[in-house]
Amino acid sequence: MATSSANIRSTERFTTLTLFSSMLIAFWIFLGYETLAVGLALLTLSLITRFYTVAATNAVQKARVLASYEGSFSDEPLRVTFTIVNVSRVPIAFLEFLLHHSPYLRASTQTSGTTYLPPRGSVKISFVFDGRVGKHLVGPLKVVVRDPLGLYRSVELPVGNPIEVRVMPKPSEALLRRALITSKVAALSRTRRVGVGVEFYGVREYMPGDELRRISWKHYSLWGKPFVKLTEEESSLNLVFLVYLDREAFSGIYKHTPFEHVASVVASIARYSARRNDLMCLHASAGGTHIHTRLMRGRRAYQEIMNSLAEIPFNPEVQNSTQFKTLSEVLGEVYRHLPRDRSIILLLTTSSSLIKEAQQLQKLINFLSSRGHVTYVVCPLTQAYEVKGLPEWGKALYRLKTFETIRNEVMNIRKVRELGIPVMAMGPENVVQEVVSRLEALRS
Numbered sequence: 001m002a003t004s005s006a007n008i009r010s011t012e013r014f015t016t017l018t019l020f021s022s023m024l025i026a027f028w029i030f031l032g033y034e035t036l037a038v039g040l041a042l043l044t045l046s047l048i049t050r051f052y053t054v055a056a057t058n059a060v061q062k063a064r065v066l067a068s069y070e071g072s073f074s075d076e077p078l079r080v081t082f083t084i085v086n087v088s089r090v091p092i093a094f095l096e097f098l099l100h101h102s103p104y105l106r107a108s109t110q111t112s113g114t115t116y117l118p119p120r121g122s123v124k125i126s127f128v129f130d131g132r133v134g135k136h137l138v139g140p141l142k143v144v145v146r147d148p149l150g151l152y153r154s155v156e157l158p159v160g161n162p163i164e165v166r167v168m169p170k171p172s173e174a175l176l177r178r179a180l181i182t183s184k185v186a187a188l189s190r191t192r193r194v195g196v197g198v199e200f201y202g203v204r205e206y207m208p209g210d211e212l213r214r215i216s217w218k219h220y221s222l223w224g225k226p227f228v229k230l231t232e233e234e235s236s237l238n239l240v241f242l243v244y245l246d247r248e249a250f251s252g253i254y255k256h257t258p259f260e261h262v263a264s265v266v267a268s269i270a271r272y273s274a275r276r277n278d279l280m281c282l283h284a285s286a287g288g289t290h291i292h293t294r295l296m297r298g299r300r301a302y303q304e305i306m307n308s309l310a311e312i313p314f315n316p317e318v319q320n321s322t323q324f325k326t327l328s329e330v331l332g333e334v335y336r337h338l339p340r341d342r343s344i345i346l347l348l349t350t351s352s353s354l355i356k357e358a359q360q361l362q363k364l365i366n367f368l369s370s371r372g373h374v375t376y377v378v379c380p381l382t383q384a385y386e387v388k389g390l391p392e393w394g395k396a397l398y399r400l401k402t403f404e405t406i407r408n409e410v411m412n413i414r415k416v417r418e419l420g421i422p423v424m425a426m427g428p429e430n431v432v433q434e435v436v437s438r439l440e441a442l443r444s
Contacts, residue, residue, distance in 0.1 A: 065160025
């Protein structure tokens, strides 16, 4: 699409050049024909640069823009790359760019600059962000075309479309190792029954029809007759993650908001349960976004849960209050998807959301318990971090605000416990081990 003259603006440099050229032309009678030639040459040059700016702006509007990103976990840098492909023969000497992105995503590099776009060529512009859990909008890329002399500039032009980046939470390897060691040392996951599994249980004499691959050749060489290995039955749980968060869960210290704490806890427990081959699913209601997955096992279930957590928009600006569901409504939907066997429901929420519906939640927990299901309420507490780079009065305000938040959380949890609802309230680094210990106790 051709660019109209209204999209091209002259700069102060053009005004200065025009006044100087006019003066040379006006005084050519006194200064000679050379000044007239110079004045006309300068005006011609300004006209040529205007034609070039129009042509370059047309080339930018016809250019193709490809967007991609690298970095899928919250502990990795998120690199977003925009590739601008110039399909015309007009070189763009000065292309100023500015990236618009979500205000909740912190950039590690400059989001503006100047580049050169060759004719029939391309240029890659990369931006690095400090990744955090959720879905974020990056773009569009807005550009301004200038001529080499700086006499004209185009209006701000958006090129390409914004890209949605999805970042998954990173499970804590240290917490996973600690949970695995705890369950093995305490032998919490032993069923002590013969069945399908991988753990060695014992041997019995060979019987016609047994598979040859199950023969224990060690016992055969020891006793002189074939024995068949027996395995211990694996214990499996039906685990339902229920994440219920309001908009306040998306506010706080960068990468340490309640939403990010909850996502990290879910990721760590889901990865552990995937190794135990548990049946898992996720129901999430966060900031007006509702996501649920099907009951699946193993690595597939873990990956589905991680992808679903990455689909939650970080701090969504939801204007329609009808998109928000109460905790009772969400639990009702979860109950309709529960299998008939015993299921363990892990409700991960904040104390502010919990105190609003504590009485109704108690009735729902009792109802689920009467149907044979087990419900655990988990509230990761806000952590206090030492801040650097602030003046003393800023540090004092930060400590005051943090301690006030922690005090309100503790008071809300105390009120909920007084109503008879058991709540696991502790820091994110201790929640995983506590939940795993309770899950393993239910396997036996």
